[in-house]
Amino acid sequence: MQKEILxxxxxxxxxxxxxxxxxxxxxxLDENEIVALMxxxxxxKSTILKVIFGLVPIHSGKVLWHEKAISxxxxxxxxxxxxxxxxxxxxFTNLTIRENLEIGGFVVKDKKIINQRIERVLEIFPDLKKxxxxxxxxxxxxxxxxxxxxxxxxxxxxxxxxxxxxxGLAPKIVKEVFAKIKEINERHKTAIMVVEHNIKSLxxxxxxxxxxxxxxxxxxxxxxxxxxxxxxxxxxxxxxK
Amino acid sequence: MSQTTKLIVGVIIAVxxxxxxxxxxxxxxxxxETGPIQIGFIGPLxxxxxTYGEPVSNAIKLAVDEVNKSGGVNGRMIEVIYEDxxxxxxxxxxxxxxxxxxxxxxxxxxxxxxxxxSILPITEPADVLVLSPLASSPDLTGAGDFFFRNNPSDADGxxxxxxxxxxxxxxxxxxxEQTDYAQALSRVFVKSFESLGGEVVANENFAPETxxxxxxxxxxxxxxxxxxxxxxxxxxxxxxxxxQIKELxxxxxxxxxxxxxxxxxxxxxxxxxxxxxxxxxxxxxPNNPKAVKFLENYKAKYGEPTLEFYxxxxxxxxxxxxxxxxxxxxxxxxxxxxxxxxxxxxxVIGTYEFDKNGDLAGIEYVVxxxxxxxxxxxx
Amino acid sequence: xxxxxxxxxxxIIAGAIYSLVAIGFSLIYGATKFFNLAHxxxxxxxxxxxxxxxxxxxxxxxxxxxxxxxxxxxIGYGLDKIIYKPLRKRKASNMVLLVAxxxxxxxxxAIIAILFTSQFQTISGNIGAQNIYEIFGGVITQTQLIILIxxxxxxxxxxxxxxxxMFGKAIKAISDDEEVSKIVGINTDKIIGYVFFIGSxxxxxxxxxxxxxxxxxxxxxxxxxxxxxxxxxxxxxxxxYGGVLGAFLLGFVENFGIWKISGxxxxxxxxxxxxxxxxxxxxxxxxx
Numbered sequence: 001m002q003k004e005i006l007x008x009x010x011x012x013x014x015x016x017x018x019x020x021x022x023x024x025x026x027x028x029l030d031e032n033e034i035v036a037l038m039x040x041x042x043x044x045k046s047t048i049l050k051v052i053f054g055l056v057p058i059h060s061g062k063v064l065w066h067e068k069a070i071s072x073x074x075x076x077x078x079x080x081x082x083x084x085x086x087x088x089x090x091x092f093t094n095l096t097i098r099e100n101l102e103i104g105g106f107v108v109k110d111k112k113i114i115n116q117r118i119e120r121v122l123e124i125f126p127d128l129k130k131x132x133x134x135x136x137x138x139x140x141x142x143x144x145x146x147x148x149x150x151x152x153x154x155x156x157x158x159x160x161x162x163x164x165x166x167x168g169l170a171p172k173i174v175k176e177v178f179a180k181i182k183e184i185n186e187r188h189k190t191a192i193m194v195v196e197h198n199i200k201s202l203x204x205x206x207x208x209x210x211x212x213x214x215x216x217x218x219x220x221x222x223x224x225x226x227x228x229x230x231x232x233x234x235x236x237x238x239x240x241k
Numbered sequence: 242m243s244q245t246t247k248l249i250v251g252v253i254i255a256v257x258x259x260x261x262x263x264x265x266x267x268x269x270x271x272x273x274e275t276g277p278i279q280i281g282f283i284g285p286l287x288x289x290x291x292t293y294g295e296p297v298s299n300a301i302k303l304a305v306d307e308v309n310k311s312g313g314v315n316g317r318m319i320e321v322i323y324e325d326x327x328x329x330x331x332x333x334x335x336x337x338x339x340x341x342x343x344x345x346x347x348x349x350x351x352x353x354x355x356x357x358x359s360i361l362p363i364t365e366p367a368d369v370l371v372l373s374p375l376a377s378s379p380d381l382t383g384a385g386d387f388f389f390r391n392n393p394s395d396a397d398g399x400x401x402x403x404x405x406x407x408x409x410x411x412x413x414x415x416x417x418e419q420t421d422y423a424q425a426l427s428r429v430f431v432k433s434f435e436s437l438g439g440e441v442v443a444n445e446n447f448a449p450e451t452x453x454x455x456x457x458x459x460x461x462x463x464x465x466x467x468x469x470x471x472x473x474x475x476x477x478x479x480x481x482x483x484x485q486i487k488e489l490x491x492x493x494x495x496x497x498x499x500x501x502x503x504x505x506x507x508x509x510x511x512x513x514x515x516x517x518x519x520x521x522x523x524x525x526x527p528n529n530p531k532a533v534k535f536l537e538n539y540k541a542k543y544g545e546p547t548l549e550f551y552x553x554x555x556x557x558x559x560x561x562x563x564x565x566x567x568x569x570x571x572x573x574x575x576x577x578x579x580x581x582x583x584x585x586x587x588x589v590i591g592t593y594e595f596d597k598n599g600d601l602a603g604i605e606y607v608v609x610x611x612x613x614x615x616x617x618x619x620x
Numbered sequence: 621x622x623x624x625x626x627x628x629x630x631x632i633i634a635g636a637i638y639s640l641v642a643i644g645f646s647l648i649y650g651a652t653k654f655f656n657l658a659h660x661x662x663x664x665x666x667x668x669x670x671x672x673x674x675x676x677x678x679x680x681x682x683x684x685x686x687x688x689x690x691x692x693x694x695i696g697y698g699l700d701k702i703i704y705k706p707l708r709k710r711k712a713s714n715m716v717l718l719v720a721x722x723x724x725x726x727x728x729x730a731i732i733a734i735l736f737t738s739q740f741q742t743i744s745g746n747i748g749a750q751n752i753y754e755i756f757g758g759v760i761t762q763t764q765l766i767i768l769i770x771x772x773x774x775x776x777x778x779x780x781x782x783x784x785x786m787f788g789k790a791i792k793a794i795s796d797d798e799e800v801s802k803i804v805g806i807n808t809d810k811i812i813g814y815v816f817f818i819g820s821x822x823x824x825x826x827x828x829x830x831x832x833x834x835x836x837x838x839x840x841x842x843x844x845x846x847x848x849x850x851x852x853x854x855x856x857x858x859x860x861y862g863g864v865l866g867a868f869l870l871g872f873v874e875n876f877g878i879w880k881i882s883g884x885x886x887x888x889x890x891x892x893x894x895x896x897x898x899x900x901x902x903x904x905x906x907x908x
Contacts, residue, residue: 106786448884452834455626456627459627505740
């Protein structure tokens, strides 16, 4: 079955103060799939997510939405149904859990729908149920990450971009996080693009993957093939020519 | 250096040489015995005290126009260089430096006490003649060899107020602005009043630019004075104080110093000022033909005059200078001697002379009352 | 005993005015994280608009007040759109924004002085007889009562806005983390523009009320701004409730301070309070 192409990055070039952060990058995200972005630090993985969300100015190349070229602006991407969960458990520390979730649904005009979604999201993350009125600044690291994740789901997105969702979390929680990612993809048919260092867990649930090194894509393949190849070892030990 | 740099440097040098050469050839700006007689002016042309600074400068302009129209002094026109002293010592010093060192004037008219006190250390060593139609601080008595004023000293005003008030009251409150003028007046008043057996139950002082006097007035109210003496530098502060006194429900009689007679003070205070008594320089006498003519001409050119005494005194200053210069020339030592010896000058403000300290002799403060929004002399 | 009720009333009135300035200032600081010095001149714009439309042109007073507030809001909004936003887009540092706001403050103040002269003006038509009310042994004028009511109304209204509307929560979100706010779909530039508008309208009102109470002068914005800044810092910068708390604390300290110390120390006391807080509790009363 031909999958619908949702998002494409074509020949994207990004400069950060004279250095090429991304060079000639081609990425594609189709419906229903989980795509992994992997590579060593500074390879440009997070930058790709930021490009999609309009948080970084594009030097060259195009971003295509449903095969039409667009100029990504954050709040417009949200309206299109893309949600971004940035790196580092970024929650609104002075707002309660409930308020965080409400703000997550900012672009949703109907209050009833927002409340419904909050219910639904709390089913996926039941740990947050008890602390709805607590300011999110006082939650544990794991709970904050859950909250950031949950907040991202408030717009019922067609595409979810996750930047290092397991960073700094205890191994037990990490397992949970990846289980949730799989659950969301299977139950809600959400396409998910994940940047991760925890490659083993990620490739267990991903369909396809891209490996980056120094701003360039060095391998594009199915998750299985990537697991079986030695590209990752080469890239992480710097042995790639 | 690159070619461009050389070119730029060359142009700059050329410009400097041309300008310097031009100034040298042209000579000093005002040649000695021909060309206009330059007089400097330092007074509040901006700031809250502009309410008297501007009318006084208008009176000076009027006088200068008249003198120049009738041929000037010994054929030379009078030219006034106006500098804004903002009624502040600091700004007056800057103005004086400019006038004395750059414009090289030898005669200055200065208005506020604060301005005058701070410029004398600059003018005296340079033998610059200073006249003031407005400065009233007692500290100015004998303060300079070359300093003369045709405005009574507060030493008199403060005493007159003390004498007036002590006739009826024993417990008074005084609220004063923190300026040289107001503080000097306050000191004189308190000293005189206490020596007459009175008690100053509250003595509040406020910084310039204050607009909320309510807590100070509340303190004063607490002490139950029989009257309150309002002693501001600016009319705005004075008028606002009167307004806030009434708003706080304080009903004791009010006394004021000269600024309270100004039109801005009375405008702000409104009906709250009715019945206030103050000590002021006398109004210009309707029996004095010079005064009548002056007021007419002022009104025609600048509208309704306020604080007429100061206007008249400033107007007189120009004519006194014109008379003195025509008799002894522009050498300031000779002018100083002339002014010291001058007697019975018939001016707009009356007939007077300068005493040995340079103070005004022959005209004294009178008591006035605010009636129907105007300051009216009381016998 | 007699003096204390009056001092309390004086403190509350002063606190009310300062809180109006502090609220707008805190709101803007919270959302943009920079000290908008031009906030002070919004008060002057409000006051002078009423002076021009009501006193000079003779229009209806309520209309003039509305115009004054609106004009202040629009000019504040305009400053953001024309100067601050482009600078923010170019990632200008807070220092640059501060200097820009100082420039805007000076320029606008100068324009007012040119149009209206530097002279002090009054805007209340009724000179002399003002209604006076006795409350708990102290006295306040009608204008002061209006000041109090306005301040309470605005504070309550703003509190409701922030707590219960999506717009208010968006402002809180932006104050918390501007980048995540963008990520969540908030058009932060638009909302910040509205924040400037609202904050400036409130400052304009403060200027109008001060005008009715004492009078207006082109430089009136500076002292109001200083008091607003002190109140905001003392109360906890970026927190609106802190700003209100700081404002009333300032009002009380100023007025009770000069009870035992002479009146000329009023400003010194205000700055003394600021310094004490900066040394011992720099985050303010409400730690953010």
